[in-house]
Amino acid sequence: MAQAPVTERTGFGWSKAEVAAPDAEAEYRTFPRKTAPILLAAGGTLTFIGALGAWIRAVEVTSQSQSPRAVGTMWGFSQPTGRGIAILAAMAVFIAVAGYFTAFLPRLAVEGTALVLFGVLLARLITLTSVSSALAAAAKQNPTFVSYNAGFGWGAWLMVLGLVLAFLGLLVGGLRELDLHRGLPE
Numbered sequence: 001m002a003q004a005p006v007t008e009r010t011g012f013g014w015s016k017a018e019v020a021a022p023d024a025e026a027e028y029r030t031f032p033r034k035t036a037p038i039l040l041a042a043g044g045t046l047t048f049i050g051a052l053g054a055w056i057r058a059v060e061v062t063s064q065s066q067s068p069r070a071v072g073t074m075w076g077f078s079q080p081t082g083r084g085i086a087i088l089a090a091m092a093v094f095i096a097v098a099g100y101f102t103a104f105l106p107r108l109a110v111e112g113t114a115l116v117l118f119g120v121l122l123a124r125l126i127t128l129t130s131v132s133s134a135l136a137a138a139a140k141q142n143p144t145f146v147s148y149n150a151g152f153g154w155g156a157w158l159m160v161l162g163l164v165l166a167f168l169g170l171l172v173g174g175l176r177e178l179d180l181h182r183g184l185p186e
Helices: 035-051 080-099 109-139 154-183
Strands: 054-061 069-075 148-152
Touching: 035 109, 035 154, 054 109, 054 154, 069 109, 080 109, 080 154, 109 148, 109 154, 148 154
Parallel strands: none
Antiparallel strands: 054 069, 054 148
8 A cells, every 4th residue: 555645735734843842841820911901991991990880779569450650769960989999990090000011100000909909899798788788688578579689780880890800900910029029031
């Protein structure tokens, strides 16, 4: 049996030979400088929108034949806390953008801002959970009570996403600073 000749393909990325030797170890590098500001800016933007949006939406059913009806919505823009969180989120976005484009900020400014935003959002979301539980407990006192639901609105869910992104920005920035403190290359 004759073997077919082996031809080398050209022009395709997957057919090119390996450039590095197989025994060469890749050098460890820390996170890029701009990753933490990007995460904080995204989290701050979602938090800003969510802080002014619908935090809690309450729906009730008073009889078996009736369809659910909305009985109330707690809006962030109508709460002093919501407006305060929106201002904090706008400042976080400003600091993140400044940290992305310049190197003039103090060393841990982005990470400190992410920590503050994370803490404020965590505290507010915990209190929103207790507020919705209190609303549901008060609805049980109604003699025509059949069903009631008070849960997070779209604004609260955007704040949850902002909380996660702020935490990731804090984590990435903190790990990067630890790596730089240990003398690892950027």
